[in-house]
Amino acid sequence: MxxxxxxxxxxxxxxxxxxxxxxxxxxxxxxxxxxxxxxxxxxxxxxxxxxxxxxxxxxxxxxxxxxxxxxxxxxxxxxxxxxxxxxxxxxxxxxxxxxxxxxxxxxxxxxxxxxxxxxxxxxxxxxxxxxxxxxxxxxxxxxxxxxxxxxxxxxxxxxxxxxxxxxxxxxxxxxTEPDNAPATQLELQMAERAQAIIMQDISRHYPNDQLARMVGWSESSLKRAFQKVYGSGLYEYLRTARMERARELLLRGEQVKTVAPTVGMRPSNFTMEFQKYFGYKATSLRKGTR
Structure with a gap:
């Protein structure tokens, strides 16, 4: 057809x-x-x-x-x-x-x-x-x-x-990927702590080793637990949260120059990352169009 x-x-x-x-x-x-x-x-x-x-x-x-x-x-x-x-x-x-x-x-x-x-x-x-x-x-x-x-x-x-x-x-x-076993209670607890820190202020990016120290666990264990619980890496999760929040703000009518710093990015980098993530330009969004 x-x-x-x-x-x-x-x-x-x-x-x-x-x-x-x-x-x-x-x-x-x-x-x-x-x-x-x-x-x-x-x-x-x-x-x-x-x-x-x-x-x-x-x-x-x-x-x-x-x-x-x-x-x-x-x-x-x-x-x-x-x-x-x-x-x-x-x-x-x-x-x-x-x-x-x-x-x-x-x-x-x-x-x-x-x-x-x-x-x-x-x-x-x-x-x-x-x-x-x-x-x-x-x-x-x-x-x-x-x-x-x-x-x-x-x-x-x-x-x-x-x-x-x-x-x-x-x-x-x-x-059947490696380490496909369900998360333990400790892994769930540590992953949730890290997720709460990430979402508290998505304009900030904590390196993995710093985030691990903040939750009181080793970096490798935290990365493995976070992948199990949330299905993504630590930075990938932050990036998704930033892009979804940015899209929400743009749909409300805010401009790129104000949205970018809100999600912790420079306007020049933001426009490129937004289009790469969603497949369309940030400027194509208008309030009430989606």
């Missing part, structure tokens, strides 16, 4: 079987565009950014920024979604839905995923705290799906193998 308008275009290619539905999107817009939709699915959803990067989220909740070459996993229950596509560059996204038959046999090997999917009382959500950089094996499998051509029946078998391989690679990367 293809749609074109003076402001840009969308190309969608779809592969659908009983086990999965793969949507390959190519977006090209002159300005930033927000696309709203309602998804009615069950099971797992995988998002993989091949080019350009964008944001994806559920209505009324914070979106995840999916940079080029990153993937994330979602609990794909019925939900209103928003896809925020930056302007001025081409973006390629693979959005795949897997039915139970596509992954249930693997669940015993990924207990954390099994528990999350068993929890039927929760709303649609991201299964990963933040996107992960895709391994080369995942990107290679996707490229083969898009490029290799066989006779129709062989093509179907080939796609089935490669799509399952792509999902397995994502699950293995997300749920």
């Amino acid at each position: 293809y749609a074109e308008h003076p402001f840009g275009s969308i190309l969608l290619q779809q592969i659908q079987t009983e086990g999965y539905r793969l949507n390959y999107y190519i977006f090209s817009f002159l300005q930033q565009v927000s696309l709203f939709g309602t998804e009615e699915n069950g099971g797992l959803q995988s998002l993989l950014s091949l080019k350009g990067g964008l944001q994806f989220g559920f209505k009324g909740r914070a979106a995840q920024t999916l940079a080029e070459g990153q993937f994330t996993l979602l609990d794909a229950r019925t939900a209103d979604t928003e896809t925020i596509v930056p302007g001025g560059r081409e973006c390629h996204l693979i959005n795949t839905y897997y039915t139970g038959s596509g992954y249930e046999e693997w669940l015993p090997h990924f207990p954390a995923l099994k528990k999350a999917l068993r929890d039927k009382g929760r709303k649609p959500r991201f299964l990963l705290p933040s996107p992960r950089p895709a391994r080369h094996t995942l990107l290679d499998a996707v490229q083969e799906v898009l490029q290799e051509q066989y006779q129709p029946e062989l093509q179907r078998i080939f796609w089935e193998m490669k799509v399952r391989q792509a999902l397995f690679t994502q699950l293995a990367q997300a749920y």
Whole structure:
């Protein structure tokens, strides 16, 4: 399917079987565009950014920024979604839905995923705290799906193998990384102390060793515990907090020159970091537009 308008275009290619539905999107817009939709699915959803990067989220909740070459996993229950596509560059996204038959046999090997999917009382959500950089094996499998051509029946078998391989690679990367054991009570306590210090004043950046001394723990132990509890490094967490706060202030109508120092950055560095993080310019935000 293809749609074109003076402001840009969308190309969608779809592969659908009983086990999965793969949507390959190519977006090209002159300005930033927000696309709203309602998804009615069950099971797992995988998002993989091949080019350009964008944001994806559920209505009324914070979106995840999916940079080029990153993937994330979602609990794909019925939900209103928003896809925020930056302007001025081409973006390629693979959005795949897997039915139970596509992954249930693997669940015993990924207990954390099994528990999350068993929890039927929760709303649609991201299964990963933040996107992960895709391994080369995942990107290679996707490229083969898009490029290799066989006779129709062989093509179907080939796609089935490669799509399952792509999902397995994502699950293995997300749920079998080193030190994937749950955080202990001490790790939780120390990570929360560090998080409170970071959020008390996001305009300040404490080096990891200083932050560790402030909470009374070793630097290596604190870094490991913080990653377990919050799914990111100490500075990565601060950077995310700064960018989200900056976006909130800009939407209120504040100017870049006042927002930047509020989040501890110079205006020249801030504009570059903001665009790198969100995929669009800070100056493109106006009060009440989003």
